[in-house]
Amino acid sequence: MIPQEAFEALRQVVGPEYISQEPEVCRAYTLKDRGFHTSEARLLGRDPVCVVLPGTTEEVQAIVKIANRYKIGYTPASTLWFPQAGPRFDNCLFIDLKRFNTLEIDPINMNATCGSGVIFAQLQAEALKYGLYTMVPGGGSQVGVVPNHLIWSFSPLTYRTGMANRRIMGCEWVLPSGEVVRLGSLASGSDPFWGEGIGPDLRGILRGSIGWFGSLGIVTKMCVRLFPFHNEPLVPTGISPDTYLKFPEHRMKWYNFTCPSKDALVNFMYDLGHAEIAAAATRVPVAWRYIAKAKSKEDFWEVWNKPEGKEAEVTGSHVLRVLLVGYTSEKQLQYEEKVLMAIAEKHGAEHRRTFQGDQSWMQSADSVSMWWLTGAFMSVTGQVDTIDCGIKTGVEFAKLKKKFEPPMMPDYGDQGWFQTNDFGHSGYLEFLNYWDPNDKEEMIHRMDEYYQIAGPKLLIRCGALSFFIQTDSPLSLDGPNYGPNYHKFARKVKDALDPLYNCNPPGILDVIDEVVEKAPWLKEKKDWEGGPDPRAIEGFGV
Incomplete structure (x- = not known):
């Protein structure tokens, strides 16, 4: 428990309705048994002993100063969508930021100012009303906008929207000392439209390659960049769980291409960037196509567990998925389609029919179901580097993973999910793994070895910097x-x-x-x- 004197001081800051030491309330914020099956969650996960919900930056300042005075460790979080957002030590004070739910769109300067409790579903829905958009991360649209920009914030849409560190404008940052630092134009005024600010730009310390996961202070407000889209509606269609956003096909279309080789697929990606067309270009794991077609988990496993010819199918599959958007007009889509087809012809790629709607990247209606196929999922690497480095790392991980099947789900030599960012100026690799969290203890220990020992050593040998x-x-x-x-x-x-x-x-x-x-x-x-x-x-x- 935290000292009673500290509890009373915290209660005076936020009021009695926004603080609790009740075990039932604290249990709701636990890391242990919350659905995360990593070694970190299993070995270090705890219940907090006190939960506090501030509503203003000044309240966060006061809470941090009280924690410092009484030497209380604290964990800040808003959507709890990662192990680092859960308590991992005894006597934890949990700072829940969900009350920071303000969202203001500036359509003229194309940005949005978000409190730490705003999620991507809210931001994207409001941005689309103004003919603007942002990317939605693979973790789902229930992920917090501010924490995700501070840590990862990747998806196929970063092909055009770029890296998150360049999408952060002004922000308000409560340091571990309790002092407030305002970055960008917030340092000299109230308009957060500008990220560089007066004097040194501290976003490199605040985030860097990946951020500090709440261990270097608390960001209570952030302005993020938005991007021009179109004004055609993306109509919600279907009945849950088979729901999707229907595309206006005269302004927005998916194109799938079967390439004759992996080299052809990679060169196709490079040429898309040189031509500066498309909104996304990605190669997804073959298992995902099976998941998309399956009617149930049982249906998936019945088909996927038939190994005959599967490895040849998986390693020989070179399907590139490209999204075109007519941002300015229907004519832009027509022009980009002509360029796309010319590039496809150059590389001997065959155009194939595909579903014209979105279940993942605009609003993430169905992305989470892709993760929970076996009960547990986590990527062993996610990296932003050259396209060539990502390809090389995927090849090596496919070899390593075979040594850990079981306990991992077999994927028959698949070399990972990769895509291009920034019009091909960088590549992205994520190597996905599924396993059963209820497996035998020795199998779970092998998973730990894969993630914490074997995987990191392989990344070092490949010269690959993972954002995990x-x-x-x-x-x-x-x-x-x-x-x-x-x-x-x-x-x-x-x-x-x-x-x-x-x-x-x-x-x-x-x-x-x-x-x-x-x-x-x-x-x-x-x-x-x-x-x-x-x-x-x-x-x-x-």
């Missing part, structure tokens, strides 16, 4: 191999801004090292030096 690097990999293993020694700089930033180490401990820097220390089946395979920083775990019961 600090959620899957021990920092003591990765730090010396990237940068090199990027962990030293990260430690300096953490020491400077959170010297008490009570902002979401054990923090993004130490959590997987702590998991390795606590799991004998992982520790026995550790063959490198280093471990978690004691300051990240002492006094917090991790």
